[in-house]
Amino acid sequence: MSRWLSFTTTLLYGLMSVLLVGLLLTTTVDVVGRYLFAQPLPGGHAIVQCLVSLLVFTGLPIIASHDEILRVELLDASMGPTFLSLRNRCAQILLLMALIILALQFLWQANYFSANGEYMESIQVPLSWIAGYAATMCALAALTGTVSRTTDPPKEPISPPNHGRTN
Numbered sequence: 001m002s003r004w005l006s007f008t009t010t011l012l013y014g015l016m017s018v019l020l021v022g023l024l025l026t027t028t029v030d031v032v033g034r035y036l037f038a039q040p041l042p043g044g045h046a047i048v049q050c051l052v053s054l055l056v057f058t059g060l061p062i063i064a065s066h067d068e069i070l071r072v073e074l075l076d077a078s079m080g081p082t083f084l085s086l087r088n089r090c091a092q093i094l095l096l097m098a099l100i101i102l103a104l105q106f107l108w109q110a111n112y113f114s115a116n117g118e119y120m121e122s123i124q125v126p127l128s129w130i131a132g133y134a135a136t137m138c139a140l141a142a143l144t145g146t147v148s149r150t151t152d153p154p155k156e157p158i159s160p161p162n163h164g165r166t167n
Contacts, residue, residue: 005147008140009062016058023051043122050120053130057137060099064145069095092149099142106135 030044041047063069069091076084110131119126 002147005065005144008144009065012058012062016055016062019051019055019058023048023055026051043120046120046122046125050123050125050130054133057134060137061141061144064095064099064141065148067092067145067148092145096142096145099138099145103135103138103142106131106138110135 026041026044026047030041030048033044034040071091079087110128113126113131114128117126118128
């Protein structure tokens with residue numbers, strides 16, 4: 001893995017840790033306030049929504065760079081290695097194209113929210129910030145996915161377990 005990719009992944013893991021701790025603390029304060037004092041955290045639900053979206057989009061570049069996408073391998077045992085390699089390449093290209101399209105869509109959405117001055121009422125956070133962050137993370141996911149494909153050898157498909165059977 002390249003130094004840039006390693007640094008970026010480490011930075012994203014740190015950011016995800018901070019976001020997760022913030023999410024846990026926010027949820028704890030909201031639940032304790034709600035059930036013990038009958039006073040929930042003002043804007044707690046909106047804060048949790050923002051933190052969850054930031055957490056999900058922060059993890060996207062890590063998933064793309066480590067090629068950890070979900071695959072259903074029902075028919076892999078009946079296909080040859082050439083076909084599996086071709087299928088994996090096509091899936092990687094399709095994933096990168098989807099990430100670029102998502103990044104452009106979120107960028108358009110961020111511009112729309114910014115032009116209309118839309119924000120989350122209870123916490124006064126502009127929606128354009130959240131959409132812009134999502135666009136940035138989708139673009140970073142496409143970039144880290146591309147860098148990892150060019151610097152690391154492609155992953156071989158996992159062969160299905162034979163559960164003790166012999167061929």
